[in-house]
Each structure stands twice: as C-alpha cells, then as structure tokens.
Amino acid sequence: MTVQTPTLEPAVGPLAAVSHPRAWTVWITVLAVGLLIGFGSFIYQWTNGLAVTGLSNTITWGLYIVAFMFLVGVSAGGLIVVAGAELAGSHRFEHINRLAVVCSVAAVATAAGTILPDLGRPQRAWKMILQPNLTSPLVWDMAVLTIYLVIGAIDLWILTRVPVPRKALRVMAIVSLPVAILVHSVTAWIFGLLVARPFWNTPLLAPLFISSALVSGTALVVVTGHVVERFTTFRVGQSVYAGLRRLLLWFVAADVFLLFTEVMTTFVSGEPDHRDQLDILLTGRLAPVFWGEIILGVAVPVVVLLSRAGSRPAMLTVSSVLLLLGVFAKRVNILFAAEFEPLVGLAPGIPGGRAGQPFRPDEVYIPTWVESGVLIGMAAFFFTILTIGVQRAVLPHHDGGVDE
Amino acid sequence: MPELDNGHPADDPAGDQVSPVEALPAASRAYGTIDVRSEHPRWGMAVDLERCIGCWTCAVICKSENAVPLGMWWNRILTAGAAIDTPATDEHGRMDLHWLPLACQHCDDAPCEKVCPTSATWINAEGLVLVNQDDCIGCRYCMAACPYGVRVFNWGDAEYPLPEGTGMVAPRPVGSVEKCTMCVHRLADEQVPSCVWSCPAQARIFGDLNAADSRLVQMLDSRNPSILLEEKGTRPKVSYLEPRRRRPLLDETADYLNDGEDQ
Numbered sequence: 157m158t159v160q161t162p163t164l165e166p167a168v169g170p171l172a173a174v175s176h177p178r179a180w181t182v183w184i185t186v187l188a189v190g191l192l193i194g195f196g197s198f199i200y201q202w203t204n205g206l207a208v209t210g211l212s213n214t215i216t217w218g219l220y221i222v223a224f225m226f227l228v229g230v231s232a233g234g235l236i237v238v239a240g241a242e243l244a245g246s247h248r249f250e251h252i253n254r255l256a257v258v259c260s261v262a263a264v265a266t267a268a269g270t271i272l273p274d275l276g277r278p279q280r281a282w283k284m285i286l287q288p289n290l291t292s293p294l295v296w297d298m299a300v301l302t303i304y305l306v307i308g309a310i311d312l313w314i315l316t317r318v319p320v321p322r323k324a325l326r327v328m329a330i331v332s333l334p335v336a337i338l339v340h341s342v343t344a345w346i347f348g349l350l351v352a353r354p355f356w357n358t359p360l361l362a363p364l365f366i367s368s369a370l371v372s373g374t375a376l377v378v379v380t381g382h383v384v385e386r387f388t389t390f391r392v393g394q395s396v397y398a399g400l401r402r403l404l405l406w407f408v409a410a411d412v413f414l415l416f417t418e419v420m421t422t423f424v425s426g427e428p429d430h431r432d433q434l435d436i437l438l439t440g441r442l443a444p445v446f447w448g449e450i451i452l453g454v455a456v457p458v459v460v461l462l463s464r465a466g467s468r469p470a471m472l473t474v475s476s477v478l479l480l481l482g483v484f485a486k487r488v489n490i491l492f493a494a495e496f497e498p499l500v501g502l503a504p505g506i507p508g509g510r511a512g513q514p515f516r517p518d519e520v521y522i523p524t525w526v527e528s529g530v531l532i533g534m535a536a537f538f539f540t541i542l543t544i545g546v547q548r549a550v551l552p553h554h555d556g557g558v559d560e
Numbered sequence: 561m562p563e564l565d566n567g568h569p570a571d572d573p574a575g576d577q578v579s580p581v582e583a584l585p586a587a588s589r590a591y592g593t594i595d596v597r598s599e600h601p602r603w604g605m606a607v608d609l610e611r612c613i614g615c616w617t618c619a620v621i622c623k624s625e626n627a628v629p630l631g632m633w634w635n636r637i638l639t640a641g642a643a644i645d646t647p648a649t650d651e652h653g654r655m656d657l658h659w660l661p662l663a664c665q666h667c668d669d670a671p672c673e674k675v676c677p678t679s680a681t682w683i684n685a686e687g688l689v690l691v692n693q694d695d696c697i698g699c700r701y702c703m704a705a706c707p708y709g710v711r712v713f714n715w716g717d718a719e720y721p722l723p724e725g726t727g728m729v730a731p732r733p734v735g736s737v738e739k740c741t742m743c744v745h746r747l748a749d750e751q752v753p754s755c756v757w758s759c760p761a762q763a764r765i766f767g768d769l770n771a772a773d774s775r776l777v778q779m780l781d782s783r784n785p786s787i788l789l790e791e792k793g794t795r796p797k798v799s800y801l802e803p804r805r806r807r808p809l810l811d812e813t814a815d816y817l818n819d820g821e822d823q
Contacts, residue, residue, distance in 0.1 A: 160746040174734055195783060203604035206698070213632075216700040216713065276698020276713065276735025280678075283695055289679040294701055298677075352707035488683045498709045502660060503646075506709045511630035511719040559751025 160286040176387050187540050192531005197526050198273050205275055208526045213509040214258030214522040215495050219531055220274040224370070226488040227267035227538070228301070228343045229365065230480070233373015235308065235336045237403065242329035248399050252392060254315045254553060255384065256377045258545030261308040263376070264339075266538040268301050273530045292348045297339075304339045307332045316549050317494015340365045353494035354426075355433035360418045367411035372483040374404050374477035384546055388553050397469050405461050408479065412454060417484075429499060436493045445485050492521065562584075581749040592757040594707060594750050595775050601761050601768040602687040604797040605744055605756070607661050611763035614639065614659035618755035622663070625754035627727025627741060629718035634710070634740040635663035635755055646798075650712035661763075663755070664689060664710045664740035664794030665788060673713065682690065689704065689741050696736040703737060707792045711739045742766075769797065789808055 201208050211218050234256035240247045249256070272278050288295040311332065314324050341362040347353065348361035378400050381392040422434045437446040457475035465471040498506060504515035523531075577817055581589065594803055612636050622628065622635040640658040641648035650656040667673075670689045673681045680695035701709045714734050720726055732738045743753035751757070756766040767776030779785075785799035 159607065203697070205716040209715075211715070213703065213712050214726075216703040216708070259587075271699075273697065276700070277696070277733070278739075280695075280697040283678040283697055287678055288696070289674075289676055291674045292677040292701070293675065294677040294699065321573075347704075350675070350705045352705055458722070499707050499792075500638070502640060503643045504636070504639070507631060507633045507712060509631055509634065509712055513631045515636075523814055556614050 190536025224270040229369035231263035231370030237327035262541035303324040354430035372405040378476040412414025449485035598770040604769040621758040667794035671705040698735040
C-alpha cells in the first residue's frame, strides 16, 4: 500500500484518471477565464497605477497582502505534515504526501506571485534581487520563499521516483522542516518587526503565523484530497482522514491558545496604542470579522470535528473549508487592525493620496473590482498549478485503491 | 536627486542657469541663509510649539517648493481635537488650541531605511533620510514601517493646481514613495528649507546639530525639547519645543498628572 506499484500509462496520459470528463472541461474553462481576468486586471492596474485600487496612504496594504499572508500560511501544511510525519517515523500519510507537497508548491508559487501586483513599479522588482538591502525582512522572506519552493520541487521529484528513495526523502524532511518554520516566522516578521504597528509588534506573531499555517495548511490538504477523491480514482482513505482530523484539532487548539494569550495580555495590560488596535477587533469596526472568525472559523468546525460527524469525509471537508475561511479572516484582522489606527492619529490625519481625496484619520478600505480581478487571477493561478500537480505527480503514481 | 525645474518662472528667461534661490531678492536670501555650519553638518530642526499658530503656510509652501501633487502632503499641521475646525476644549469648555506640525522626522535610526528592500531609502552623509526614486519599486513597506505616517505614495498620474506643475524639483514617477527631503536642493545653496523660511511666526528653527553655536543647538539646549514617539527608539533629528506657558501637548501622561494644577 505504501510504495505503489507503478501504474504509469504514458500513452493514455494523466487524463485517463479523470472519471468526470464534463466536470474536467468546466474546470479547465473556469481556470482559463480566471487567469484571463487576473492577467487583464493586472495589466490594467499596471498601466493606470495603483490608483485603481482601494488603497490609500493610510491603508497602504490591502487585499494582495492578505492573500500573500494567507497563501504563505496555506503552504505550510503540505511540507510540515509530510516532513513531520517522516521525521516522526509515521507512514500513515504516505500515500497523500505527493498531494500535500503539490498543495505547498502551488501555494508558495502563488504567494510569491502575489507580491508583484502589490508593487507600484513591478518593472523594477528585479532590483530586489540584484541590489537587496539585507536588513529588510522582505528580502529575507524572498530568500526563504525561494528556498522553500526549491525544496518543494525537489520533494516532488523524489516522491515521483519509482521506488521512492527513502533516504533522500528523510534528508529532505530534515532540511525542509526548519525552512518551513522559518518561512512562516519571516513572513510574520515582515509585520512583527515594525515599531510603527504595535498590534504586529509582538513576539507572539511568528508562533501565531506558524499555528495558523498549520491549521490552514492541513485544512487545504483535506479539502484538496476530498475534491480529488470525488472526481478521480484517487482515494484518501479513512485512516488518513482520521489522522488529519486529529492533527487539525491539535493545530486549532494551539492556534486558539496563542491567540488567546495574545489577546488576554493586550486586553489586560497592553500599552495604550496596542490596546487601541485590539479594540478595533473586539468592539470596533472589525468586530464582525473577528467574532465571525471565532464562531464560524473556529467554534463551529471544532464542534463538528469533535462530534461523530467529523469522521465523515464530507463533514471533515466542510470543517476544513470553515477553518480556511477563519484563517483568511484572521489575516484580514491582523493586517487592518494595525492600519486602521495609525500611531500619530491627530486630525486631520494622513493625506488620502489622490487629487480630491481628503485627509483620512478614519480610514475605510473597500477593494475595487481591479483588486478582485487580480485576486481571481491569483486563485486561478493557484488552482492551475494544483491541477497540473495533481495530474502529473499525484494521479499517475496512485494505485487507485486504498481501503482499510 | 532633485533637479532644477527649468520651466520655472524664477529661472532666467535668457537661459542663463540662475537658480531660483539666486533669483531671490537679497534680503530674502539673507533671511533664509543657514546661520552656521560645521565641517560635517548633521541637519536638524526644531519646531517651537509656543510660536506655531497653525496657519499651514509651511505645509502649502512645501507643496509648491517640492512639486507635491494634489491630494498629497509632505508636511501638515495636526490639530488636537476632533478635526481642524473642531478644536479640543479644556475641562472648563475653553478652546484648547494645540498644533503639531508633522513631516519626516529624519530619524537617525530610521525604520523606513531598514525595511526598504532595495535601499531606495537611504541616509545621506548629513543625516537626511532620502528616497532614490530610481530604486523605489513601490512596495510601500516604508509606509508601513514609519511610525509617523509621513510618507505618501504616487498612486496615479500626478495632478497640479497649475497645468505646468509647480516646484523647484523634478516630480516623482507613478508608483514610487516620496516624502520630505528637508529641501535638500536648497541646502546646496546654503538656504534653509522652505517651511522654515516661510513660517510667519518663525516657529521653525533649522540648523546644524554638530555646530555648537548654531541657533538650533542653542534653542535645544535652553528649551528642553521633546521627541515625537521617543519610546519607539527612532532618534529623530526633528525636535519639538513645548509651550512654556501652556499645557504640554506631547506628553499626555504629564498632562494628566498636572490636571488642575498647571498655570
């Protein structure tokens, strides 16, 4: 069961594994349209400047950076689950490890791509590589994301050999685990090392990013696994679902605990600026998102996962989708709580930035259709890589029947 | 680096490259000349909150001096209270007018400079925090990192009140970040920044922090200056001189402790 007998049939190609040809056509069309929308929106934004976004001098980072944080987080699961299981000597997740790594690679590649539309001058992005400022966490992140992507690709290559070279896999697991932890820490430090943003400037931000990454990464593996299972001959299997369910519960517990200690400390004894930014979440403008996240993104899925229904793949998948939405909401909260309340908040506030735009001490941010278009493109890009990965690396190496 | 705008009316129509500063009347020029400078100057500024009348002259002249487009400000006057036209009141319901002129603080330990991924933000030999527009990729990390919120971004094509634009320096490209340069182009002509020169209340003092006999250093020594957000450790080169006869503005804790006892 663990190392499959090769079932590669090059003449038929990976499409042979798809049991729903119509669904496949629809899916490919959706991806193509999404990519077109995204590309078109990006070009439109590039020619007109970021003025076509809802961003301003107060809310300088918006939807793209939320997507970046989310995607980097989502990439965790794959590698940590696979490498973690390998290092723990568990073979339980072995037959979904290709799927998990494909999820990771797709997420990291898309995350790196997310930065491009956020730049005011994408044509100069190369300067970041050729003349990097080594004190910038953005440069560190670019480096670790690249390493992470390379590791993911090597992992995938190793996992698609027949038979899988165990020793190489173990070496990669040892290498990739610390890099994975670093990826999430450094991404957290992009925000957490800024004295200007008390809400981000907490040592707990990196651990929080890791715990959220574990939750969302594992949830993505569950959802992807279930969807692929639904449409192809690929089978995840009860034992893997049970394992992932238990992992999810542990990861959510860790995530909630870290969030709770952070909120508790700030609520009771935080310095005023930090407290002000927390209040935006607890009772302020972001309260619906925050409490929505706690209820729909944490409480409901946890109850489902704990109940007997949680053992059913469909319910496990629904819980995972809710957890993913919860983590996305958390990214929204983290980003905007700090941006809504600038440190020097006296009237009239920070200038909006465009002709006719007023000063805005009290900022609102509504993403425009251009930003939504680019986001659709990013999603399509992510799912395209995921689809290709599943087609090329997962299905051909799967024996089709894992039953226990 | 900033270039002289040849189209400016202050330029000599015959084409002789006379700088706008040289075109100034001698008295104006003398008024705006930097008092003393050491061999290795470190430029700094003090804002006397006792003298500031919140008139926005410095903010407006900054815009025209530096070709700052509509909707953007490098320098602005913050007002205690709900809005510019809704000032704070004290416990007796009396108007309690306080202003805080705010522009780049030219920090010695500038968070913006540390996080800039391409070193587009750099600190020159005289301590000024500047942006090299050529290297700016527009990631706006510096704007997230600045505790003072003094950086502005070129979101789209710049618009000016005059079609030909204003200013003594070249406009910045779309997609790049800009901010106060302490009028580095004027310093080359031994002239103080525009905001200092134009202040009708003479509330701004510009000078060389390394020159012990400069008026700036003497003012800082005699007036117990405050630093904005000192606890953030950014070590700004702009200081605020608190009003001597009025309630201190910057330190809210002191304000609270003195409540009912001051004056």
